[in-house]
Amino acid sequence: MNIRYRIEQVAELPPALTTALGIFVLALIVLLVWGLVRLPDHTRLRSPEARERAQRRKESQRRQKKLRARRESLQGKAR
Structure with missing residues (x-):
């Protein structure tokens, strides 16, 4: 299954479900970036x-x- 087929599958979904899926994907991306930004600086000496x-x-x-x-x-x- 290639990416075009997957995009067509998503396009065939009802608009409310597509919107919810889009918001969910954006939330995952935001959480991933937030998590990476919040990682502690491992190069800094703590003790x-x-x-x-x-x-x-x-x-x-x-x-x-x-x-x-x-x-x-x-x-x-x-x-």
Whole structure:
């Protein structure tokens, strides 16, 4: 059954039933969008401990990057 056949089936329904079906479909779409908008932001760190760990990790990565750059620079000068 293709989509054209389905559309013709809906078109043959009484107007009140077609209107009710349309309102029902619109309500489902609105509820779906509302549900997706209301989902919690999973990228945000909720607990203070997690935020502290993330901050420490970021600082550690920054220090490691500086040390790596310094080491490479010294090795370049030694050659």
